[in-house]
Amino acid sequence: MSDTIKIRATVNGDICTVKSLIKHPMETGQRKDKKTGKIIPAHFIQEVNCEHNGKNVLNADWGVAISKNPYLSFEFTGAKPGDKVTLSWSDNKGEKDSITTQIS
Amino acid sequence: MNTKRRTFLKGTLAGSAVAVAVGAGLLNPRQALAATWPKSAFDSKDVAGALQGLFNTDLTIPSADIDIRAPDIAENGAVVPVTISTKMKGVSSVSLIVEKNPNPLAAVFNLASNTLPDVSTRVKMGKTSNVIAIVKVGDKTYSARKEVKVTIGGCGG
Numbered sequence: 001m002s003d004t005i006k007i008r009a010t011v012n013g014d015i016c017t018v019k020s021l022i023k024h025p026m027e028t029g030q031r032k033d034k035k036t037g038k039i040i041p042a043h044f045i046q047e048v049n050c051e052h053n054g055k056n057v058l059n060a061d062w063g064v065a066i067s068k069n070p071y072l073s074f075e076f077t078g079a080k081p082g083d084k085v086t087l088s089w090s091d092n093k094g095e096k097d098s099i100t101t102q103i104s
Numbered sequence: 105m106n107t108k109r110r111t112f113l114k115g116t117l118a119g120s121a122v123a124v125a126v127g128a129g130l131l132n133p134r135q136a137l138a139a140t141w142p143k144s145a146f147d148s149k150d151v152a153g154a155l156q157g158l159f160n161t162d163l164t165i166p167s168a169d170i171d172i173r174a175p176d177i178a179e180n181g182a183v184v185p186v187t188i189s190t191k192m193k194g195v196s197s198v199s200l201i202v203e204k205n206p207n208p209l210a211a212v213f214n215l216a217s218n219t220l221p222d223v224s225t226r227v228k229m230g231k232t233s234n235v236i237a238i239v240k241v242g243d244k245t246y247s248a249r250k251e252v253k254v255t256i257g258g259c260g261g
Contacts, residue, residue, distance in 0.1 A: 057216045057218065060211060060223075063207055065205050065208075066210060066228070067184075067225075070225060074223045074224070076220060
């Protein structure tokens with residue numbers, strides 16, 4: 001299980017809606033630490049991938065403008081209950097995480 | 105010596121890219137490097153540069169078929185919910201640009217053929233600005249914009 005990703009995939013007819021929340025600071029590299037006056041280095045998610053039964057359905061490239069603790073939702077067709085959906089992310093420091101869930 | 109040469113090369117490349125790009129469209133480095141993060145587009149400080157980095161052209165076709173759902177007035181610029189959807193068929197990517205952010209490009213969503221062009225996320229906005237949606241269909245890029253007024257900025261906090 002993943003500590004950083006919450007995901008829900010529901011199917012309605014043929015269309016699967018994936019909603020996810022990722023826990024991440026999404027630091028822009030433009031903010032200053034109020035105590036030290038130093039710029040806080042950028043730390044943000046660059047890539048988010050989503051696979052349905054091992055086939056890529058979404059590949060997102062993100063910049064620093066995505067909000068802290070990002071929310072992402074999208075839809076794809078050709079899904080049925082019980083199918084596997086995997087969501088993974090990686091950031092500019094090389095950290096990454098992924099989660100697999102079943103469509104309900 | 106060597107480092108100076110590097111900066112010189114970078115400078116000339118950046119300068120010539122704008123001039124060349126008007127007549128370009130023949131070469132698309134983005135296609136060759138589909139899996140990599142488009143650094144030049146995300147580092148760009150203006151909208152035209154971001155479009156150059158993504159599509160090699162800053163010309164887009166305004167379209168009424170793209171629907172941007174975002175608040176008219178955002179009380180908190182750090183969290184502005186945005187949904188982009190369109191009824192167009194064969195959309196290969198959806199990009200989200202916040203015009204007046206320090207780095208305007210916020211996100212690029214590359215879609216598989218069975219993924220619907222309907223994505224939602226939340227972005228930071230430094231100040232009142234247009235949110236621009238770019239939808240790529242085949243080799244054409246369509247755009248739509250919507251102004252969002254920001255009362256508290258999301259950058260610098």
